[in-house]
Amino acid sequence: MINKLPANIDEMMQPGVLCKDGFLGADKRLVKDIIEEDLATIKKLGMSVDEISDRMTELTAKGSDLMEREVSVENRYSIKVRDDRGPAPDPFGGSPQRKGDTLLKDYKTGKAVVWNDLTIHMIREYGFFGGRGEKYRIEPDVLINILGLSK
Amino acid sequence: MYKIIVNNGEQEYTSEGDESVLAALARNDVVLPSACGGRGRCGMCRIRVFSGGSAVTELEEKKLTTEQLENKWRLGCQTMITDDISIELPGQLIGSAQYECTVEDIEDLTYDIKGVRFRMPEGKSIEFKAGQYMQITAPAYGKNKKSVYRAYSIASSPSEKDHLDFCIRKVPDGMVTTYVHEHLNVGDKATLTGPYGDFYLRESNREIIFIAGGSGLSPVQSIVLDMIDKKINNRKVNFFFGACTKEDLYYVEKFRALEKEHSWLHYIPALSNETDVGENCEEGLITDVVDRYYPEFTNHEAYLCGSPGMIGACLKVLTAKGLDESLIFYDKFS
Numbered sequence: 001m002i003n004k005l006p007a008n009i010d011e012m013m014q015p016g017v018l019c020k021d022g023f024l025g026a027d028k029r030l031v032k033d034i035i036e037e038d039l040a041t042i043k044k045l046g047m048s049v050d051e052i053s054d055r056m057t058e059l060t061a062k063g064s065d066l067m068e069r070e071v072s073v074e075n076r077y078s079i080k081v082r083d084d085r086g087p088a089p090d091p092f093g094g095s096p097q098r099k100g101d102t103l104l105k106d107y108k109t110g111k112a113v114v115w116n117d118l119t120i121h122m123i124r125e126y127g128f129f130g131g132r133g134e135k136y137r138i139e140p141d142v143l144i145n146i147l148g149l150s151k
Numbered sequence: 152m153y154k155i156i157v158n159n160g161e162q163e164y165t166s167e168g169d170e171s172v173l174a175a176l177a178r179n180d181v182v183l184p185s186a187c188g189g190r191g192r193c194g195m196c197r198i199r200v201f202s203g204g205s206a207v208t209e210l211e212e213k214k215l216t217t218e219q220l221e222n223k224w225r226l227g228c229q230t231m232i233t234d235d236i237s238i239e240l241p242g243q244l245i246g247s248a249q250y251e252c253t254v255e256d257i258e259d260l261t262y263d264i265k266g267v268r269f270r271m272p273e274g275k276s277i278e279f280k281a282g283q284y285m286q287i288t289a290p291a292y293g294k295n296k297k298s299v300y301r302a303y304s305i306a307s308s309p310s311e312k313d314h315l316d317f318c319i320r321k322v323p324d325g326m327v328t329t330y331v332h333e334h335l336n337v338g339d340k341a342t343l344t345g346p347y348g349d350f351y352l353r354e355s356n357r358e359i360i361f362i363a364g365g366s367g368l369s370p371v372q373s374i375v376l377d378m379i380d381k382k383i384n385n386r387k388v389n390f391f392f393g394a395c396t397k398e399d400l401y402y403v404e405k406f407r408a409l410e411k412e413h414s415w416l417h418y419i420p421a422l423s424n425e426t427d428v429g430e431n432c433e434e435g436l437i438t439d440v441v442d443r444y445y446p447e448f449t450n451h452e453a454y455l456c457g458s459p460g461m462i463g464a465c466l467k468v469l470t471a472k473g474l475d476e477s478l479i480f481y482d483k484f485s
């Protein structure tokens with residue numbers, strides 16, 4: 001986890017800077033406050049960002065390299081991984097990630113969510129799940145439940 | 152006034168300072184590739200700096216390896232002009248330029264891929280190697296307060312010097328593809344820069360394997376058309392095009408007609424999620440189809456174009472059967 005956020009991080013997250021709708025949705029909080037609050041939730045649930053992001057990576061891998069074919073996984077999920085090209089820049093300044101959303105339907109909770117390598121990278125490296133109302137944000141407790149990680 | 156000395160004095164520009172190398176070059180119509188608008192986030196604007204310029208930034212230390220930094224690589228957008236500066240631009244950037252093109256035609260190739268044809272500005276022509284890409288700019292629109300540009304492989308032949316064709320796939324909520332798919336109209340002007348990239352046909356007598364998926368068809372089409380124009384007919388070509396369903400296939404008739412006319416060309420579409428693939432089409436993942444086709448590689452070279460996942464999967468299959476990595480080519484940024 002990085003100790004110091006880039007000084008311009010809140011600006012980098014605005015719509016139209018690095019991506020069309022930005023990373024914050026309707027959230028008016030500062031990035032550092034969003035991260036702090038989500039990390040506290042995760043801690044309360046006895047989880048770590050590594051466990052969450054590792055599981056997201058594991059599920060993504062199960063649907064990858066299939067020319068976008070939707071697959072059934074673990075008798076619980078259907079997963080489809082898009083094959084998009086080009087680098088998705090990391091607003092925190094880390095390595096760019098590959099584009100291509102993972103669309104996951106969880107039959108157990110009835111929820112459908114979407115993430116990509118950048119989402120996973122930002123959770124793993126910075127504890128950033130996105131601002132509220134942002135397309136890629138999944139509330140940490142909901143995500144933990146969908147990933148089947150609830151303790 | 153400071154000097155920007157390019158490639159040992161091949162070119163020289165000036166700058167008053169207080170700007171990045173990327174910005175200074177752009178003023179002189181030399182546009183470095185970028186996918187982050189010069190914010191030090193994409194790592195695409197790499198140049199070598201031999202002397203002068205601001206110190207290496209923290210962002211550059213993250214984006215570039217120790218070896219790259221030792222070899223004088225910098226990010227053009229993070230290197231500020233503070234004094235005379237001597238730089239090296241990758242060879243492919245020499246000759247790249249900015250063009251105000253006109254959209255001549257837009258056609259639906261599939262439900263999410265559009266074919267877009269641009270006309271070069273009056274009196275201007277473009278030189279490129281088949282397989283290279285251009286950057287297409289979306290102007291400020293909606294919440295995008297600044298113009299942004301992205302890389303798109305040229306689908307037309309280099310012999311067509313007054314037009315450029317592209318196949319552009321819609322990415323959900325993508326900045327540039329949303330613009331192209333929802334706002335761009337025939338007759339509109341659009342800024343294109345380039346050409347860039349080192350994905351092009353190598354000279355040899357080896358058999359050629361092209362493997363592409365989705366919008367990755369473009370550079371392969373450009374290379375095939377170029378081979379036809381240049382009458383390169385002594386090399387056997389197998390073009391494997393992978394898609395999910397029939398709805399994802401495009402230019403099938405075009406490639407069928409080309410293979411009928413040119414016996415060295417064989418077009419093999421493959422569908423990974425279709426129960427009845429129909430005639431002259433393979434069933435399964437493109438990697439499995441390629442695997443089935445070749446018991447071994449004896450005198451081959453392969454060109455891959457698609458998502459990083461597809462490229463990774465193809466690399467595994469090809470190298471497992473003995474094709475040396477030095478004979479496998481792909482765009483490293485894709």
Ligand SMILES: Cc1cc2nc3c(=O)[nH]c(=O)nc-3n(C[C@H](O)[C@H](O)[C@H](O)COP(=O)(O)OP(=O)(O)OC[C@H]3O[C@@H](n4cnc5c(N)ncnc54)[C@H](O)[C@@H]3O)c2cc1C
Binds near residue numbers: 119
């Ligand atoms: C050499 C090269 C050649 C290429 N050739 C072609 C071609 O011929 N045809 C073609 O169609 N494409 C091509 N591409 C891809 C193209 O350059 C673009 O990357 C692609 O079209 C998407 O651009 P965009 O601006 O629409 O999407 P962008 O806005 O750049 O990206 C959208 C994606 O970013 C991610 N994202 C956005 N917002 C968020 C968020 N808040 N949180 C997390 N993730 C987020 C998601 O994955 C989303 O799908 C090529 C790329 C390269 C490098």
Ligand code: FES
Binds near residue numbers: 185190193195
């Ligand atoms: S333009 Fe993206 S890192 Fe320089």
